[in-house]
Amino acid sequence: MSGRDAPADGTAPGRSDDSTPSGAAGGDTARTGTPLELVDVVKQYDSGAETVRALKGVDFAVERGEFVSVIGPSGSGKSTMLNLLGLLDVPTSGEVLLDGVDAATYDDAERTDARREYIGFVFQSFYLIDALTATENVTLPTVYERDPEARARAEDLLERVGLGDRLDHRPTQLSGGQKQRVAIARSLINEPAVVLADEPTGNLDQDTGTAVLEEFADVCEQGVAVVTVTHDPLVNEFADRVVELTDGVIRDVR
């Protein structure tokens, strides 16, 4: 088995070299400060004649192991905020800090690398690939990375979310709650600093939703920050902190 360990050691540094945030932040300072922060972020969309300001100077930070729930009415800019936190979009002005490093100026490839290494995503409609098994779905973020440990990590993670006996099941053979737990395992495959969840309980009934939120609470205990965007008041019961976004302006609720 030493033959298997050796190349794994060889590949690990190669992988983190590609990871822009930890590389930029320096090895030992990584993940000690605020993992993800928005500083005076403005986002506006130009749609023809009118300009829509979705975020009007938002300051927001999440600490390690913290569970933050972002609430707000539809059209308040919640999704925009989540997209900016997840490096899926760039702000019109302001800073998006990953471990204190401004990621707003990253180009597409750098943002993609940062997303893979630093951020996990959980979506309302799960977005699992039906043709792949649970384990394969969990390893999806690593398929192009030649990561020899990914499969083992995926199996551990599925074990952890209580799907140890469903490793080779396909999404169509799983219930909604199980699917969302596969999605949570997928979000954790690259040991991210932050997991972003968009309405994670939106397609689940109350009991299943509770079980999924308990998983998130577990994730937080591992030192990972969780940010959810939701309408579901149930989420707030599990959150350490609740903020509300109204018309592009953020304020603390609890």
Place this chain on the structure above:
Amino acid sequence: MSGEDEGAGARSGADGAEGRLGVLARFPSVLMARRNLSRNRLRSGLAALGIVIGVLAIATLGIFGNVLQLSATNELGGIGNQVIVSPNEDAGRETLSPRDVATVERVAEGRGTAVPLVTDGAIVRAPNGETFAQLYGLDRPRALFTAREGRVPEFHRQGALVGESVADRLGVQPGSAVEIEGQRFRVIAVLAETDDISPIQPSNAVVLPRDAFAQSAPSQVVVQAGSGEDASYVAGTVRERLNAREQRVSVFELSSILDRINEFFGLLNAFLIALGAVSLIVAGVAIFNVMLMSTTERRGEIGVLRAVGVQKGDVLRTLVVEAALLGVLGGLGGVLLTLLAVVALLQFTPIGADVVFDPSNGAYLVVAFSFGVVISLASGLYPAYKAANEEPVDALRD
């Protein structure tokens, strides 16, 4: 870089499930592309079938056209290399003067063999019967004839060369004797029938030395040239030299007609290939459509891939590989079917193996296959580019 490669190698060796995929594990795009294609086998199969038909059309039409041209060239080859110079009968000449013969021989020097020929007709008798035959008198039969039995001499001094059908009618063979106009000739060879279309047909003829004829002034000179080009040169030069002031001889040559025939077949071939190309382009549109459909269908999935950290380039590469795989699969299928068609051609038509296995036919296979792959790639590029460049935010918006 090398560390990364070792890692991938060790992984496929150590991990049983992944090891099965072997070398493929090193090319995740290929692995993913294969997996994506096998997710909707029917659709992938139909898309590849389009390419199969296109490649089959180009390859078979190309090869069949080429085979037609090659066989025609084979059949007509001899005619193109012959020039026949005969006296101008309209001017009352019946034989060629020694000066005419010498001129033709001089012109043909180095470009072919000039064979002066006396022609006549007579009753040929043998112990078992008699028949009428064409008589040719010439001294250098080897330039024009080949033997079925016996041997055709380089210089013909005595004896008779008997054409195939004459020999069969009279039941003679080398060693027998025939009698022509009171003279006895020993048969030295039976001449083989030629495939060539030529005014000099040995089958119904008896070839004698020129001396055997009372009137030995040649009535024709046959020039067997090395190539069609040489033949046209000889024909042109002879016309120029002998017919400059008066029309002394008539020159018969078919190499220019052969050129026209070749030109025609070339055209026919290009036309057939163009027909095949149309079907391949239709197949390309089908692949374009399939790729566009499948990327649109997988829009959310591709969005997730991009969101969770898969690079644009990897998505693009995977989708292009998908199109290329369809092209390669379809191309191989087309090549296979073409080979079957060629075997059938060989089996059910009198076309010979030498023409069918001509290397130029292989070129059509290669061209058709490559064209199939290129068309698939070209059709896959736009859908792949479009899908890979979509912002994940847009792809994931419900």
